[in-house]
Amino acid sequence: MKYTYLGKSGLKVSRLCLGTMNFGPETEEKEAFRIMDAALDAGINFFDTANVYGGEEHRGHTEEIIGRWFKQGGGRREKTVLATKVYSDMYDELDGPNSSRGLSAYKIRRHAEGSLRRLQTDHIELYQMHHVDRKVSWDELWGAFENLVAQGKVDYIGSSNFAGWHIAQAQAEAKARHFLGLVSEQHLYNLLERTPELEVLPAAEGHGLGVIPWSPLAGGLLGRNALAKTGVRSARSAKLERHREQLQQFSALCRELGEHEDQVALAWLLANPAVTAPIIGPRTLEQFEDALRVTEIELDEAALTKLGEIFPGPGRPAPEAYAW
Numbered sequence: 001m002k003y004t005y006l007g008k009s010g011l012k013v014s015r016l017c018l019g020t021m022n023f024g025p026e027t028e029e030k031e032a033f034r035i036m037d038a039a040l041d042a043g044i045n046f047f048d049t050a051n052v053y054g055g056e057e058h059r060g061h062t063e064e065i066i067g068r069w070f071k072q073g074g075g076r077r078e079k080t081v082l083a084t085k086v087y088s089d090m091y092d093e094l095d096g097p098n099s100s101r102g103l104s105a106y107k108i109r110r111h112a113e114g115s116l117r118r119l120q121t122d123h124i125e126l127y128q129m130h131h132v133d134r135k136v137s138w139d140e141l142w143g144a145f146e147n148l149v150a151q152g153k154v155d156y157i158g159s160s161n162f163a164g165w166h167i168a169q170a171q172a173e174a175k176a177r178h179f180l181g182l183v184s185e186q187h188l189y190n191l192l193e194r195t196p197e198l199e200v201l202p203a204a205e206g207h208g209l210g211v212i213p214w215s216p217l218a219g220g221l222l223g224r225n226a227l228a229k230t231g232v233r234s235a236r237s238a239k240l241e242r243h244r245e246q247l248q249q250f251s252a253l254c255r256e257l258g259e260h261e262d263q264v265a266l267a268w269l270l271a272n273p274a275v276t277a278p279i280i281g282p283r284t285l286e287q288f289e290d291a292l293r294v295t296e297i298e299l300d301e302a303a304l305t306k307l308g309e310i311f312p313g314p315g316r317p318a319p320e321a322y323a324w
Contacts, residue, residue, distance in 0.1 A: 014277060017048050159182050191307065
């Protein structure tokens with residue numbers, strides 16, 4: 001497994017990130033344990049979760065599963081670079097009127113304590129804002145995160161679903177406080193969704209953030225046999241029909257390359273120097289083992305050019321696009 005630094009931090013993480021969103025709702029605990037053990041055995045040290053994962057009826061369930069896995073010992077916690085998130089309503093009646101979504105200092109403190117308790121650990125390597133909260137000042141935000149870092153409960157702060165200007169604003173405010181600020185941005189980025197190349201990727205690169213793409217397979221549309229699936233829900237079906245011609249060309253190219261669609265889609269992300277580690281979200285051990293193949297794939301210039309023709313990007317990055 002290859003490793004890279006997480007943005008401007010001194011933290012080294014694997015080039016693949018194990019996403020745990022399915023643990024609980026779709027993947028039962030024993031299978032989740034097997035997947036996490038296999039990830040460590042394969043050299044994947046970067047695990048991503050969120051306090052809200054686990055389903056509407058049991059938010060926090062995914063963190064609890066990871067916590068019980070850590071509790072087995074064997075160096076599991078020590079070998080893992082753990083990332084989780086804060087923002088959403090956890091349906092905690094004790095939050096009272098502060099239960100709604102957001103990033104108040106009150107919520108950050110309380111929800112960090114809740115995550116630590118569920119995860120059965122005393123610290124989190126990467127604590128991420130799941131979304132931006134425009135109602136809260138950066139003085140309040142950075143003050144709350146600075147306290148967590150000073151207490152040793154959190155090592156680094158990351159963002160998710162931020163616009164490019166949010167990243168710039170966050171880093172400017174952090175610099176004024178002599179604080180490290182953000183080290184990563186987790187963002188929707190894949191062959192079918194290349195809009196981040198306009199603003200988010202340049203902003204992340206310019207401000208020293210690692211980029212962690214979520215939904216790298218576009219909700220399964222870039223997965224193997226996507227075109228053969230029937231009976232899917234209407235929204236996904238409509239999207240499939242809208243991109244059918246592109247996906248047919250994509251499948252043909254993958255056959256020429258001798259690789260599966262999902263592996264090529266992940267390899268395309270890994271070929272981008274702005275990307276730190278795409279998130280893979282296996283539901284089964286077999287799916288996880290299949291995903292590992294991507295670490296052996298190196299797309300040549302001809303393949304990358306063809307992928308760009310099938311899935312054209314949004315154009316030049318913003319600074320060049322705005323130039324005369």
